Amino acid sequence: MINPQKQQPLCQSSDAGFTIMESLMAMLIITILMLGISPMIVLGVANRVQSRRVELGVQAARAYIDGVRTGAIEHPKHELKMELEDGKNRSDFAKTEAPKPSNLTCDKNAYCENEKKNSIYCIDLDEGGCSSESPRDLIIQAFRSITSSGDPSNNIDKSYFLGVRVYRADAFKDKGDLTIGEKGAKAKARGPGLSDRKAPLVEMTTEITTGKPDFSLFCQRLGGCK
Template identity: 45%
Template sequence: MIPRSQDGFTIVDALVAIVVVGILMSAIAPVMVLSVGNRVQARRVELATQAAKTYLDGIRNGTIPPPNHTVVLNEVDSTSATRQFNAQRVTFTDAAVPPASGLTNCTPTTPNYPYCPNSPNLSLYCIDFDEAAGCSSDSIRDFVVQAFRSATPTSTDATKGYLLGVRVYRADAFSDSTPLVKSDVDTRRTQATFTGGSGDRKAPLMEITTEISTSETRLQDLCDRLGGCQL
């Protein structure tokens, strides 16, 4: 007879161990899923930040042409002797989101590529991060920059300087008919770095408004946009 101290595990012991392991796995599985989701989303926000920086750098150094999408701001009262300045920056940042069907045929053969399109009402710029050329609405790695700039009632000349608005969306935000969203004066809608899932793909990952000047922009151009300068 085998001594009691040398007995192996019984079937009951094995079943108890399986149950305990199952309970532990059930307990930590949500934490693991949350951790992976957070890491993926954090990386996505990081890449979107790089996409926005790449676009802004290209605009500033002239390697990327300015967007044709303009928002007219009538901020200077030309009928007043003092040319009073009335800020309309909320109007500017409230520019309409792209239509869900806005990303079509965005390949290197598309006119104005990487803009797809670049019109007075909509400018979308492709940031290609995957192996397929161009940006596709079924890509989970590509990004699309919605860009728009300010204009005055009398001029759309980008060389005089302008406000530039940028929103960075995931390319797959354009994969169905559900409308895209943006932040407004009351609610910030950009995607959080930490999230329990893949995030709201219809929301922008990044929103930026900045001032752009070119090598041809003069101080007087800025003064005209602001209603005058005291020199």
């Protein structure tokens, strides 16, 4: 008589797996942690983008100033009826109104408009011409003081103060007014990364001398040398 062979019991594994509840709890904890640190990640990325934009703005402002000094770029025609001899009236000079929003149709690296009431210059960074829809292009607002008073034959009369502000091109695409910096007379970078899009990235004031300066004229500009 054949005896039926007994079935061997299955070996139980010593490794227990995660239950559905444990998995859900782990996902919940990870979600809470990600919600906590995501604003810091977003802010960090925005700060890096804004820092790069400000860096490009500083380079654009310096390139424009160098171009005006060398004659490669036409002098701005936006002239304020004030003299800044001996550094006077700088605070009023820095309060010059911001340009008005408009639809930009500018050639790359050229003036969009250069008139007595407005001088804006395009810095084309995306190789597509300047457009108010571009998040990369930069617009420079330039304005100048009148030349210094005195003897017309003197080279000092060929000098003027040049103010430069650099804006994002996409700041011109809607009706909101553009703003100016609070102090304005010195180069200043706006921040942090989520700063006002209508505010200038950089503001600078410098002196442009079209004649040949010498030491005596430099002393005269400073009010005299002892």
